[in-house]
Amino acid sequence: MALSGFPEWLPEGRQVELAVLDTARKVFERHGFASIETRSVEPVEQLLRKGEIDKEVYAIRRLQGDSDGDLALHFDLTVPLARYVVEHAGHLAFPFRRYQMQKVWRGERPQDGRFREFTQADIDIIGDGSLGFHHEVEMALVMAEVFAALPIPRAVISVNNRKLAEGFYLGVGASDPAAVLRVVDKIDKIGADKVIGMLQSEAGLDAQSARLCVELADIRSEDTSFVSRVRALGVSNDLLDEGVDELAAVVAAAHAANPGAVVANLRIARGLDYYTGTVYETELLGHESVGSVSSGGRYDRLASKGSRVFPGVGISLGVTRLVSVLLGRDLVRVTRPVPTAVLVAVNDEATRVDSERIAGALRARGIACEVAPQADKFGKQIRYAERRGIPYVWFPSDDGQQVKDIRSGDQMPADPITWVIPEDDRHPRVIPTTKETP
Amino acid sequence: MALSGFPEWLPEGRQVELAVLDTARKVFERHGFASIETRSVEPVEQLLRKGEIDKEVYAIRRLQGDSDGDLALHFDLTVPLARYVVEHAGHLAFPFRRYQMQKVWRGERPQDGRFREFTQADIDIIGDGSLGFHHEVEMALVMAEVFAALPIPRAVISVNNRKLAEGFYLGVGASDPAAVLRVVDKIDKIGADKVIGMLQSEAGLDAQSARLCVELADIRSEDTSFVSRVRALGVSNDLLDEGVDELAAVVAAAHAANPGAVVANLRIARGLDYYTGTVYETELLGHESVGSVSSGGRYDRLASKGSRVFPGVGISLGVTRLVSVLLGRDLVRVTRPVPTAVLVAVNDEATRVDSERIAGALRARGIACEVAPQADKFGKQIRYAERRGIPYVWFPSDDGQQVKDIRSGDQMPADPITWVIPEDDRHPRVIPTTKETP
Secondary structure: OOOOOOOOOOHHHHHHHHHHHHHHHHHHHHHOOEEOOOOOOOEEHHHHOOOOOOOOOOEEEEOOOOOOOEEOOOOOOOOHHHHHHHHHHHHHHOOOEEEEEEEEEEEOOEEOOOOEEEEEHHHHEOOOOOOHHHHHHHHHHHHHHHOOOOOOOOOOOEEEEEEHHHOOOOOOOOOHHHHHHHOOHHHHOOOOHHHHHHHHHHOOOOOOOOHHHHHHHEEEEEEOOOOHHHHHHOOHHHHHHHHHHHHHHHHHHHHHHHOOEEEEEEEOOOOOOOOOOOEEEEEEEOOOHHOEEEEEEEEEEEEEEEEEEEEEEEEEEEEHHHHHHHHHHOOOOOOOOOOOOOEEEOOOHHHHHHHHHOOOHHHOOOOOOOOOOOOHHHHHEEEEEHHOOOOEEOOOOOOOOOOHHHOOOEEEOOOOOOOOOOHHHHOOOOEEEEOOOO | OOOOOOOOOOOOHHHHHHHHHHHHHHHHOOOEEEEEEOOEEEEHHHHHHOOOOOOOOOOEEEOOOOOOOOOOEEOOHHHHHHHHHHHHHHOOOEEEEEEEEEEEEEOOOEEEEEEEEEEEEEEEEEEOOOOOOOHHHHHHHHHHHHHHHOOOOOOOEEEEEHHHHHHHHHHHHOOHHHHHHHHHOOOHHHHHHHHHHHHOOOOOOOOOHHHHHHHHHHOEOOOOOOHHOOOOHOOOOHHHHHHHHHHHHHHHHHHHOOOEEEEEEEEEEEEEEEEOOEEEEEEEEHHHHOOOOOOEEEEOOOOEEEEEOOOOEEEEEEHHHHHHHHHOOEEEEOOOOOOOEEEEOOHHHHHHHHHHHHHHHHHOOOEEEEOOOOOOOOOHHHHHHHHHOOOEEEEEOOOOEEEEEOOOOOOOOOOOHHHHHHHHHHHHOEEEEEOOOO
């Protein structure tokens, strides 16, 4: 039976997921990120210390035998990365660039775009002692390249800066900027008026300061024009200045490299408490309600070993959420659900080995084949290919082999050593659903 | 800190694992297996009913909030596949061919080649009502193709047949053939004499029958010559005959297609109790002590839906075990630990954008690049490339760009639009360790 929050795809859906993973991997590797995986479990106290306290963690225990200690499934890939870097620092070259594609688990209430088990594809760069600011630009541009390479609606990466927000809150007189951040983070859910009220009742701001915080959260620009709008609010603070400068640098560089893919959006906050600089969130245009499909940020204090610190920056692609939107809203389709391009028919069970030999010759040329499971009448073998979505059926015969495109019905003589498969049929492809088609 | 039984690889080791996974995927897809993944958890009672009772299962529970019911992490990929097939039968075309590469968890005592979290790569074919016997040959040949494509010691797939063993045990008068099988399975651990004793004390056989069972377990052949040796033991039983015929068919077909890759080995049993016909186990020559690196078999009764049954056959590649042998015994090495082929140097921070542009041009041609993290002196940037194992450093300059092979020291003028990277340097490669090299 299905378990709510633990999604599973049919083979067609898995093809879409594989296309997303393959595309991300190709882009990540072209940018010099090396693959790693971390174990799925961490000590419970490690997870609870580093993560947001309301992330619900799944603990594991053996049904028999002695205890493994208190272990739990990881809820993201950043906290395990920090532990991995500290543990293996002596064997890594810094800045360490890695990508990581794994499942994570969170015991949250399942809802649209929110799962208990899901796959993330992360890139991070971790420095030893220091880490150049330019990597905060790089993260957004690499992820924008992944989105541009996928057959999906346009993705816009929103960028903000924790220093900007925190400096602004300090500048208006907040004594607990984190409390202000938590309230402002609710603005999309509860609206500006309620946030202004809560900023006064829960974060101790006066009415004018509360209003300024909400006005700040309304600022958004594709270029650096956000700077003058922040200045116009008349708040001054050194940390605010630093944050404005950093955000302007990210947006300016991204705007020059890929206009419109990365925007300044002073509303975004990111709940996780380990970010210290740039933060990212990503909306799919027309599908904003599912939430961010790619998020991350700069974290300066997640990993340390004695006095040695490892500042980092990372961004994560929410693979399961993205795929669930693509499938659930019928935005893409696969050209076929199986890798098989050719079904080699079987004349009778005694000559199955001949069909196997033909299939072997095609496979040696990179053409995915299977041999018909039963020596039925050819009509039935063709229907089997149709049911599986296999485009070609190959007929072995002593007096000349033939291949049939079962979509068009075209049939012609063919030799497994020389037959050329149309490039579009070589592998299954994921393509946007044409809305015009009924 | 490291957790025993939860292995993690450094980036070099992960390259080896990726090479194994990529090779397996390519072979599986060429044979028409479609990828699926199943959720990592199943209801506890489902796992305990279908699996071997001494497999230790990890249950999960949320630290906060209400219960999810009794869920546990899967201990293999076959039991979840059976559940997936029953659940989604209406959307699948049968025989259903799938591959699945995922982590599984077992709370066993960690030891050489035995882990608590590990990755398996499985192929299975599931029929609706019936499933052709020829797929039992196919499984072994596909997996042999994976092994042949990997830079590893020679792998030999041993095949036996549950009907042969069970029929033989019935033929010598055993009342509980499963009990005999369990005892004979210990022969490598405790020796033939103790097994003969236990077959009498625990499985109720007489001395002569016990001896025959041990003699059967000694039979092994690369071709069908095992048949006459079984016959020479003088035991007759219909189920035995059926098993002998099936095993002979598998070995004969495999011998014709790929001599030596698949052998009849009447000792292997496979502990898991769901197999009903052909069973597989695989040894790496010279590394037999780590156990089987690929196992599986035919199962006729794992999945059913009312009166509808789904017989299957599958074989699993023990990816983590294989990789742990390759790394732990220093059998392979990677040509470099990072995907990066070229480090583009940076003259000064003001012209970083020019270096980024060169990197972009190389990436567009499929060449993995990174830009130097700091505008240090060129000597320091070259040492950074050396430390990361990047073979080429690219020097941007207005009056002619240059690329340097930092292994040979050769440097020459180059243009990012036309420069040709030697094919061996394009991607990291996994190659056998040359034992001659000191």
